[in-house]
Amino acid sequence: MAAGVSSLVFWTLSAAIFLNLVAYLVALLRVTMWNPYKLHRIMRQRGYGGPPLSWTMHNRDEAAEIFLHSRTVLKPIFGTVDHNIRHRVLPHYFEWSRRYGRRFVCSPRKASQCMLWAGTEAEVIREVLVNSKTGFFGKSQTSSSDALLGRGGLVLVTDFHEWSRQRRVVRPIFYAGKVKETGSIMMEVAKPWLAGLAKKVEENGAWTEVEMVQEIGMVTKDILSRAAFGSDYLQGRKGFDGQQKLKVLEFAHGGANALLRRLPTKINKEIRKTRELVTKTLTEIIQERRRSVESGQRTSYGDDLLGVILTDGEAHNANSKNTTKCTDEQLVDQCRTFFFAGHDTVQVSIAWTLVLLAHYPEWQDRIRQEVFDVLGHEDVELHAGTKLHKFNLLHQFVYETMRLYPPVPQIIRQVVKDGATLLGEPVPKSLDILIEPLSVHRNPEYWGADAEEFKPERFAKGISHACSHPYAYIPFGAGPRICVAQNQAMAEVLLITVLFLMKFRFKLSPSYKHSPIHCIVLEPSSGVQLLLQKL
Numbered sequence: 001m002a003a004g005v006s007s008l009v010f011w012t013l014s015a016a017i018f019l020n021l022v023a024y025l026v027a028l029l030r031v032t033m034w035n036p037y038k039l040h041r042i043m044r045q046r047g048y049g050g051p052p053l054s055w056t057m058h059n060r061d062e063a064a065e066i067f068l069h070s071r072t073v074l075k076p077i078f079g080t081v082d083h084n085i086r087h088r089v090l091p092h093y094f095e096w097s098r099r100y101g102r103r104f105v106c107s108p109r110k111a112s113q114c115m116l117w118a119g120t121e122a123e124v125i126r127e128v129l130v131n132s133k134t135g136f137f138g139k140s141q142t143s144s145s146d147a148l149l150g151r152g153g154l155v156l157v158t159d160f161h162e163w164s165r166q167r168r169v170v171r172p173i174f175y176a177g178k179v180k181e182t183g184s185i186m187m188e189v190a191k192p193w194l195a196g197l198a199k200k201v202e203e204n205g206a207w208t209e210v211e212m213v214q215e216i217g218m219v220t221k222d223i224l225s226r227a228a229f230g231s232d233y234l235q236g237r238k239g240f241d242g243q244q245k246l247k248v249l250e251f252a253h254g255g256a257n258a259l260l261r262r263l264p265t266k267i268n269k270e271i272r273k274t275r276e277l278v279t280k281t282l283t284e285i286i287q288e289r290r291r292s293v294e295s296g297q298r299t300s301y302g303d304d305l306l307g308v309i310l311t312d313g314e315a316h317n318a319n320s321k322n323t324t325k326c327t328d329e330q331l332v333d334q335c336r337t338f339f340f341a342g343h344d345t346v347q348v349s350i351a352w353t354l355v356l357l358a359h360y361p362e363w364q365d366r367i368r369q370e371v372f373d374v375l376g377h378e379d380v381e382l383h384a385g386t387k388l389h390k391f392n393l394l395h396q397f398v399y400e401t402m403r404l405y406p407p408v409p410q411i412i413r414q415v416v417k418d419g420a421t422l423l424g425e426p427v428p429k430s431l432d433i434l435i436e437p438l439s440v441h442r443n444p445e446y447w448g449a450d451a452e453e454f455k456p457e458r459f460a461k462g463i464s465h466a467c468s469h470p471y472a473y474i475p476f477g478a479g480p481r482i483c484v485a486q487n488q489a490m491a492e493v494l495l496i497t498v499l500f501l502m503k504f505r506f507k508l509s510p511s512y513k514h515s516p517i518h519c520i521v522l523e524p525s526s527g528v529q530l531l532l533q534k535l
């Protein structure tokens, strides 16, 4: 009898495991093969071209081949700068757009079933990012950056009500008045950093070589940690290091979809482990804030980013009308979003600005002169944060830097409802639409024949006069999901640049290799080596 029961249990369990496995395989095949096939077939029937799909229903191999080819054929450029970078940064999209025209379909990433590339068209940006009130276009529900940004955080969240709640909660943090407050934190962090750098240059003599990406990284991380989380860089360091590692892993992974992520592969395990480390660091920061309130050290959670997120979470949970509760996991996701979105973008913006100031010494001199004209030579640091709006030339220079080197070179949306149309043509649900700031910023249709040239003066009369289409310039995105922190981000880029210009004259080192790479943000893959001379 006992043997019969245990045999029944054994077969029932085996059957359950077998059925689960079959269900998983069917789901995997549906997501990775059937859905892409179906979407591609629809789009091809509507006349869209694109690279032929392999039997695995992707173009990953071809994309990798073009990428590797571009790495071997294109020699790195040492000690100077060539702005013609599309074929280096996004070589497969560049090549396919030459072959298949201004709109084509492809599947170069594991997470995307079918992607419509519409990189250069401002009208697509208007329809997809700006006029999406009807809710046809949304954030991808199968985004590949969950591990990095957190599915429940503001950047990726798909549910409209949850998004508007989170956006409403954090928006006051980034109002102009608050940005001024953050300005003093920026100053507090930047001053000792610059003093340390100046000491190093003094000790080593004029034209000391310094790798600036690391240097800027320390400053921007410290500013974000203090301004947003009330901690310093050292406390958040493990979190930042983990995020950095996750970014590289995600990039290497080609953005796998949720089902592929469950497979016990080495890279999946590594991603999971690193994500847990970031979660642990963020949880500790959250718990420390809670403890400080419980112990009476603080009277409230505070009005920095972490404070408003925690206060809102608690208010949400206390409201009996809300049946779903805001969990710690969601709070961590919200913080995770800002840890990444608020750091790497600013770091690379400052890095590219310094590269170009070093490459164009006449602009460097003119802007430095402007800085001293506006601030005078005394008490300059006191005024720098409040007078940023007066730096006209610097604004032009940074706008132009973000035009040719947009920190976020690609933006993706998904068709999330049946019945959507794009430029008058029907588009199927689940289709991804790829918009490229990197390409639309260089489209001669909007920018003129000199679109690939670096000419800050095109912004002399402001952004709206620099190009012929209102959505041809989108370094911070566009529409309702435009960067919530763009004022603060710009202030940080301008302020750090001003302070740096006031302390140093600088030029590119011969060892600087101009090789921008797309690793979620557009970053200088070999660092930024500058030669510094103290003023």
Ligand code: HEM
Pocket: 154, 155, 156, 167, 337, 338, 341, 342, 343, 345, 346, 349, 407, 408, 411, 412, 474, 475, 476, 477, 478, 480, 481, 482, 483, 484, 485, 486, 488, 489, 490, 493
């Ligand atoms: C120069 C620096 C920055 C650039 C170029 C930048 C760029 C962008 C872009 C292009 C988007 C839109 C993405 C999309 O439409 O899918 C975005 C969204 C966002 N950014 Fe930034 N960003 C910068 C700095 C920051 C900072 C400092 C923070 C926070 C401290 C931040 C937080 C966010 C958030 C939360 C979103 C999502 C907004 C939403 O979906 O409602 N960003 N950013």
